[in-house]
Structures are given as structure tokens and as C-alpha cells.
Amino acid sequence: MEIMTVTLTQEAPQSLWGKADVTYQGNQAFIHLSGTDELRQVQAAARKIRSQGVSKVQLDGALWSIDSQWAFSQGFTTAKGEFEVLWCGDSEIQTTLTHRFEAASFARMLVNETPEELSPVILANHAAKWLKAIGGDNVSYDIVEGQELLEAQWIGLHAVGRGSERPPAMLVLDFNPLGDDAEVSTALVGKGITFDSGGYSIKPSEGMLDMKCDMGGAATVTAALGLAMKAGLNKRVKLFLCCAENLISGHAYKLGDILTYKNGVTVEVVNTDAEGRLVLADGLQAASDTGAELIIDAATLTGAAVMAVGTNYNAIFSPQMETLQLAQQQAASVAENVWPLPLDAWHKDMCPSPYADTANSRAMKGGGAGGASNAAGFLWRFVRPDVNWLHMDLAGAYASSANSLWSAGATAHGVLTIAAILNK
Missing domain, CATH: 3.40.630.10 (Zn peptidases)
Structure with a gap:
């Protein structure tokens, strides 16, 4: 299963398709943060990425917090079909997120x-x-x-x-x-x-x-x-x-x-x-x-x-x-x-x-x-x-x-x- 890397960025999207808050370069997706209600934006972006048929992602980059990673997983989760979110951050953050995901x-x-x-x-x-x-x-x-x-x-x-x-x-x-x-x-x-x-x-x-x-x-x-x-x-x-x-x-x-x-x-x-x-x-x-x-x-x-x-x-x-x-x-x-x-x-x-x-x-x-x-x-x-x-x-x-x-x-x-x- 191919993995898509997902990165948060504060840069404005360079897109030919208008105000897209998710852009793609090969097997990498970028979520362009707008600065307002970012957790809600990240969760909605995850829904968009999942709807493209993506089933396995690696979160990557310095802007991911424990809350934003969790928000992404909430939007990425579906009731059917196999999927996987690979966390980023130190071992304590990853363990916390793994426990959350198991319980949820x-x-x-x-x-x-x-x-x-x-x-x-x-x-x-x-x-x-x-x-x-x-x-x-x-x-x-x-x-x-x-x-x-x-x-x-x-x-x-x-x-x-x-x-x-x-x-x-x-x-x-x-x-x-x-x-x-x-x-x-x-x-x-x-x-x-x-x-x-x-x-x-x-x-x-x-x-x-x-x-x-x-x-x-x-x-x-x-x-x-x-x-x-x-x-x-x-x-x-x-x-x-x-x-x-x-x-x-x-x-x-x-x-x-x-x-x-x-x-x-x-x-x-x-x-x-x-x-x-x-x-x-x-x-x-x-x-x-x-x-x-x-x-x-x-x-x-x-x-x-x-x-x-x-x-x-x-x-x-x-x-x-x-x-x-x-x-x-x-x-x-x-x-x-x-x-x-x-x-x-x-x-x-x-x-x-x-x-x-x-x-x-x-x-x-x-x-x-x-x-x-x-x-x-x-x-x-x-x-x-x-x-x-x-x-x-x-x-x-x-x-x-x-x-x-x-x-x-x-x-x-x-x-x-x-x-x-x-x-x-």
C-alpha cells in the first residue's frame, strides 16, 4: 500500500484551481493553514484527502501538534475500508495518539x-x-x-x-x-x-x-x-x-x-x-x-x-x-x-x-x-x-x-x- 505524506504549511497555495487548501505534489499532500479554526480546517482537509481514495498517510513536519494530528485522524477515519495514519513527533506523543486511536x-x-x-x-x-x-x-x-x-x-x-x-x-x-x-x-x-x-x-x-x-x-x-x-x-x-x-x-x-x-x-x-x-x-x-x-x-x-x-x-x-x-x-x-x-x-x-x-x-x-x-x-x-x-x-x-x-x-x-x- 503506497503511503502519502501529509504536511502542514502556512504558505499560501500555489494552485491553478482557485482557493484550494489542499495541494498535491506527487505522493505528498500539503494542507495550507489559514490561521483561523485550524483544527477544524485540518479535519476537513483529511476528509478531502480520504475521499481521493488515499488509505495510508504519514504525517510529517514541524507544524503538527498532538491536537492537529488527532483532528486529522478524525476526519480520515471511515466506517469501512482499511486505512492507517502514521503519527509524527516524539515517542510520548505517538504513544498517546496510538492509545487514543485504539480506544476510539x-x-x-x-x-x-x-x-x-x-x-x-x-x-x-x-x-x-x-x-x-x-x-x-x-x-x-x-x-x-x-x-x-x-x-x-x-x-x-x-x-x-x-x-x-x-x-x-x-x-x-x-x-x-x-x-x-x-x-x-x-x-x-x-x-x-x-x-x-x-x-x-x-x-x-x-x-x-x-x-x-x-x-x-x-x-x-x-x-x-x-x-x-x-x-x-x-x-x-x-x-x-x-x-x-x-x-x-x-x-x-x-x-x-x-x-x-x-x-x-x-x-x-x-x-x-x-x-x-x-x-x-x-x-x-x-x-x-x-x-x-x-x-x-x-x-x-x-x-x-x-x-x-x-x-x-x-x-x-x-x-x-x-x-x-x-x-x-x-x-x-x-x-x-x-x-x-x-x-x-x-x-x-x-x-x-x-x-x-x-x-x-x-x-x-x-x-x-x-x-x-x-x-x-x-x-x-x-x-x-x-x-x-x-x-x-x-x-x-x-x-x-x-x-x-x-x-x-x-x-x-x-x-x-x-x-x-x-x-x-
Whole structure:
């Protein structure tokens, strides 16, 4: 396979074809930096180079930073076809980029997999085995599935997943390099809906097509933990993946059902397509039980977050300003984009029910105004009051179609942010 060398330059392009920001000389490509939003420019240039049929590149030259190399790899990555990016810089930079690429590739592999191949139990097993391969004896885990979920009082996960012939499952994983008595530093929770039909609140066909991506939260927190471990994480972290298929059958949960959670909160189901928050409620309770100082959950949770921040940001929520600031600082340190949306105590009450403590949404399209914040308010009911909590609504984790920055499919946007927080 022939290798194309790619170099950054600040020289203006000498092109007969107008304002080209990528020019070629034989097997060498030059990206002509404009001086504004250079990372975005580099990522878009990588898309152009890949679209020319180039599948292997060597980055070369003094202008490449770790952030620009990563931006290039993001644009160069596609869901199919073999490709390779060879890094430049010292051994530490190359090792960091290699670890990032391995973690992001694992997340993309999971998200891009077909829903037929990736059942809830298979997702839990893939995540556990990958982390076990990285962490060795420091990693232990258990997978609770099917009727066992009811015995453990994980009511939401069982309800959402019972409509499928393939059982729902919760992965409970412990990374502990410090010994049995170590306190849990952080607990991670991921939404792992391997396919979302919407249930009886069924999605239209075009809205259902990409719903293999609805386990993006589980993929993101798993890849982030793996990346942090590769970077030498020396804290105890617990991981909870809430995995289910949201399908229609005679066993499926229905509108009007009332779920009574382990913490006593009752929830009326007014929209079976607002299932992510129902499974995360179990995961957040399990995370709270660990005594962790910080809980981070990640989920492809609401279309409202996409409408609010677009697809190049992930929306973040927290009751604590310092937790939002931590997330923003660590995202900036790895050149990822997050943006805080409102979360006040009254958001807990924005999905009222005459029959239960709360409904799981509002009975209107998209959950009504402020849908992303209302969903976060719902989740807040299941978080221990004294804990620092970060909720990440992954608006930027998946591209439904190719654009100037991303090929179609998983982006892994968010993995670096959470890994950076873990290693803080």
C-alpha cells in the first residue's frame, strides 16, 4: 500500500484551481493553514484527502501538534475500508495518539455494529473483555441479566428490555489498582440501548434507521475508561452499562405503566421512546451506592440536545458549577467540545404525573420545551444528593450521514473528555 505524506504549511497555495487548501505534489499532500479554526480546517482537509481514495498517510513536519494530528485522524477515519495514519513527533506523543486511536476505534466498532450482531448481553461482554484485556487482574466484573435484574430491583432496565427475546443486562465492572479497601473515586454509567424502535411510541422508519447508535453512551464510557487505564490510571473506578433492546411484543412495557424504582420513586410511562432515562435511573442508583466522589453518565439521550448544541458539541449538565467547569477544562485540554445547558432543582418536576411521582417525559413531541434539561432533571432524582454528578448528552457522538468533518457513523466524540476527567 503506497503511503502519502501529509504536511502542514502556512504558505499560501500555489494552485491553478482557485482557493484550494489542499495541494498535491506527487505522493505528498500539503494542507495550507489559514490561521483561523485550524483544527477544524485540518479535519476537513483529511476528509478531502480520504475521499481521493488515499488509505495510508504519514504525517510529517514541524507544524503538527498532538491536537492537529488527532483532528486529522478524525476526519480520515471511515466506517469501512482499511486505512492507517502514521503519527509524527516524539515517542510520548505517538504513544498517546496510538492509545487514543485504539480506544476510539473500539467505541466506533461497537456503535457501528449491526443491532442483530450486538445484543445487550454481547455488548456487556465485549466491553468487559476489552477492559479486562487492558487491566488484567485489576479488573473484575459481573453481568446481571434477564430476571436477575428484577431480583436486584433494577426495574427500569428490566421493563425496557423485556419486550425483546434477547434479555437486558447490566454490566457491573470494577477497576481497582489500589486494593480491596480502596474507595471508589469515580463511577461511570452508560446507556446501552442496542436498538431503539421506540417501543409502542414507535419511531418512523427514517428515525429508526440509525438507532444502532443508541448504545453510544455505553461505548463512550467504556472506551474512556480503557483509554484512562492505558494512560496509567491509578484510581478505583466502577463502570455500569445499562444494556437493552427497546422492541415491541406482547411482553413489552406500555404507556400508562407505573414503575417503582429501588429508591421508592414511582414513574408513569407516558412515552416508551423515552427509555434511555429509565435504564439510566438504575445505573445512577447503582453508581450512587458505590460511594463514589464523582458520577459521570453518558447517553445519546435527547434530540433536544442536538437541537440546542448541534452535532459538533456534547451537552453537559450538573447541579455543581465546579463539575461543569471541570468538564469544560478537560474537554478543552483534549480539543473536544462541550457546552452546559440549564439544570435547576425545578427541572425535576417538569414531567408531572397525576398517578406517580413523575412521568418519564411530557406527552408531546420531543418531550416539549427544554426537553434535554427535563430529562436531566428526571435523572437527578436517582443520584445521591451529596455526590458530584456530570450528565453528558452525546449530541456529537454519531453522524447519520457524511459531512465535511465526519464520515457516516460513530465519531467517538466524548471519549477523550471523560478519560481526561478520570486522569485528572
